[in-house]
Amino acid sequence: MPIRLTALADPSAGPHRRRTAWLAADDDGVPVGSAFLRLSDREEQRRLAEVEITVHPAERRRGTGTLLLEAAADAARTDGREVLLAVAEEGGPGEDFLAARGLRRVLVLIEARLPLADTDEGALAARAERPHPGYRLVDWDGAVPDDLLERYLAARPAMDDMPLGGTGHGPVRWTAERLRAAADQVAARGDLLHTVAVLSEDDGAMVAFTELVVPGDGTGDGQHYGTGVLPGHRGRGLTGWMKAASIGTARRRHPALEGLMTDTAEENTPMRRANEALGYRPTRRLCHYRLDL
Numbered sequence: 001m002p003i004r005l006t007a008l009a010d011p012s013a014g015p016h017r018r019r020t021a022w023l024a025a026d027d028d029g030v031p032v033g034s035a036f037l038r039l040s041d042r043e044e045q046r047r048l049a050e051v052e053i054t055v056h057p058a059e060r061r062r063g064t065g066t067l068l069l070e071a072a073a074d075a076a077r078t079d080g081r082e083v084l085l086a087v088a089e090e091g092g093p094g095e096d097f098l099a100a101r102g103l104r105r106v107l108v109l110i111e112a113r114l115p116l117a118d119t120d121e122g123a124l125a126a127r128a129e130r131p132h133p134g135y136r137l138v139d140w141d142g143a144v145p146d147d148l149l150e151r152y153l154a155a156r157p158a159m160d161d162m163p164l165g166g167t168g169h170g171p172v173r174w175t176a177e178r179l180r181a182a183a184d185q186v187a188a189r190g191d192l193l194h195t196v197a198v199l200s201e202d203d204g205a206m207v208a209f210t211e212l213v214v215p216g217d218g219t220g221d222g223q224h225y226g227t228g229v230l231p232g233h234r235g236r237g238l239t240g241w242m243k244a245a246s247i248g249t250a251r252r253r254h255p256a257l258e259g260l261m262t263d264t265a266e267e268n269t270p271m272r273r274a275n276e277a278l279g280y281r282p283t284r285r286l287c288h289y290r291l292d293l
Contacts, residue, residue, distance in 0.1 A: 002026075002027060003024050003025070003026060003032065003033075003062075003063065003064050003067055004024070004025050004026075004027075005022045005023070005024055005067060005068070005071055006022065006023045006025065007020065007021070007022055007071075008020070008021040008022065009021075016040055016041050016042050017038065017039065017040050017041070018038075018039050018041075019036055019037065019038050019039070020036075020037045020039075020072075020075055021034060021035065021036050021037070022034065022035045022068055022071050022072070024055070024064050024067065024068055026059075031056075032056050032059040032064055033053070033054055033055035033056060033059060033064045033065065033068055034053075034054050034068070035051060035052065035053045035054075035068035035069070035071065035072050036051065036052045037049055037050070037051050037072045037075055037076060038050040038051075038052075039079060039081070042172075043170075043173060044169065044170035044171060044172055044173060045169065045170070047081060047082045047083055047168055048081060048082075048083050048084075048167075048168050048169065049075075049076035049079070049081040049083070049084050049085070050084075050085045050086070051069065051072040051073075051076075051084055051085070052086070052087070053065055053068050053069060053072070053086065053094075053097075055068070060093065065097055066101065069086075069101060072084065073291065073293060076293055077293050081293060082168075082293055083167075083168045083290055083291070083292060083293065084103075084290070084291040084293055085167055085168075085288060085289065085290055085291075086098055086103060086288075086289045086291075087286050087287065087288050087289070088286070088287050088289065089284055089285070089286060089287070090108070090284070090285035090286070090287050091285075095287060095289075098289040099289070101291075102291060103289035103290060103291045104166075104289060104290055104291075105287050105288070105289055105290075106165040106166035106167055106288055106289065106290045107163070107164065107165030107166065107167050107265060107266075107287075107288040108165075108265070108266040108285055108286070108287050108288070109263045109264065109265055109266070109285070109286045109288070110263065110264055110265075110266055110272065110282050110284075110285055110286075111261065111262070111263045111282065111283045111284050111285070111286060112261070112262050112264070112272075112275055112276075112280040112282050112283060113221070113259050113260065113261050113262075113280060113281060113283050114247070114259055114260045114262075114275075114278065114279050114280045114281075115258070115259050115279075116247075116250075116251055116257055116258060116259055116260065117258070118279065119247070119251070119279055121248075121251065124244050124247060124248050124278075125248055127241065127244040128241065128244040128245040128248050130241065132198075132236065132238065132241055134200065134201050134202065135198050135199065135200060135201060135207070135236075135238065136198070136199050136201055137196060137197070137198060137199075137241070137242060137245055138196075138197050138198075139194065139195060139196045139197070139245070139246075139249065140194075140195055141192065141193065141194055141195075142183050142186075142187060142192075142193055143179070143180050143183035143184070144179060144180075144183070144195070148197070148206065149176055149179070151199070151204070151205060151206035152179065152197070152206055152209065153174055153175070153176065153179070154206065155197065155205075155206040155207060155208065155209055155228070155230060156172070156174040156179075156209075156226075156228070157228075157230070158207075158209070158228030158229055158230045158231075159171075159172070159226055159227075159228040160172075161231070162228070162265065162268065163265035163266075163267045163268050164265075165265070165267075165288065166290055167288055167290060168290070186213055189216075190215075190216035191213050191214065191215055191216050192213065192214045192215075192218075193211060193212075193213050193225075194211070194212050194213075194214070194246065194249060194250070195209060195210070195211050195212075196209070196210050196212075196242040196243075196245050196246045196249070197209040197210075197242065198229075198233075198238050198241070198242055200233075207229065207230045207232075207233040207238070208228065208229040208230065208233060208238045208239070208242060209226070209227070209228060209242070210224065210226070210227040210228075210239070210242050210243050210246055211224065211225035211226050211227070212224055212225070212246050212247075212250060212260070213225055214250060214253075214254055214257060215257075218253070218255075218256050218257055219254075219256045219257065219258070220257070220258060221257070221258055221259040221260060221261050222250055222254075222257060222259070222260045222261070223261045223262075224243075224260060224261065224262040227239065227243070227271070234270070239270075239271065239274040240274045240278060243274065243275075243278055244278065247260065247278065260280075261283075262275055262280060263286070266285070
């Protein structure tokens with residue numbers, strides 16, 4: 001049965017990100033699949049495009065996914081992109097589909113979850129309160145306060161060497177405007193952003209940070225965003241320290257919150273060990289695939 005694709009525009013495109021969608025339907029107009037192509041005009045992502053393809057299980061192996069992938073790849077080329085990225089759960093049908101169409105696996109992210117009901121509050125509090133000589137914790141809600149802004153900008157490169165495999169993603173170049181815009185986006189969704197950071201007592205410099213976003217109603221699962229420690233301060237337990245403080249704050253403020261989610265590159269062993277020590281357990285492995293256009 002012939003499949004027709006209908007292109008759809010994104011009504012909520014932002015100043016730096018836009019999205020194109022295609023709806024696949026059969027001759028009767030019944031939807032059987034979709035694709036979303038995400039494009040960013042940020043400097044570090046200008047070469048890249050990201051696609052997400054979904055096909056109804058009953059309609060697979062009939063060419064719908066291939067049509068959607070070809071449409072997305074053509075649109076990405078037309079926009080001047082050089083790399084198309086897609087994600088599939090390890091062991092799922094998406095992996096075979098992408099590999100059979102010439103995409104290669106370049107990165108594995110391990111998703112992990114901390115069930116808050118299973119955490120030992122006493123042990124968590126003891127870890128958060130344990131002294132780390134030469135350092136102290138600070139925290140804030142929403143956008144970074146003005147008195148910490150420059151120090152936070154200086155700390156953001158702590159994530160520049162995070163493993164990105166062969167995805168083609170470059171380090172994010174943070175500015176004051178970009179930091180505030182990111183916080184505003186979280187707030188616009190009705191969610192709550194809380195950041196815990198580590199300051200050096202020698203010079204007051206910010207040397208580490210971790211971000212946590214919680215649903216506005218305080219239920220379900222929260223999501224860790226960026227976490228980083230500047231190279232000269234690694235190996236001193238700062239990641240576990242500030243994450244323990246972040247988790248403790250989330251538990252106190254949001255007693256109905258069920259869990260916290262994070263994802264870490266498979267090869268980022270220090271971060272995975274820090275999460276495991278706090279009680280995070282793997283839930284699934286997400287494989288990133290690349291197609292050179």
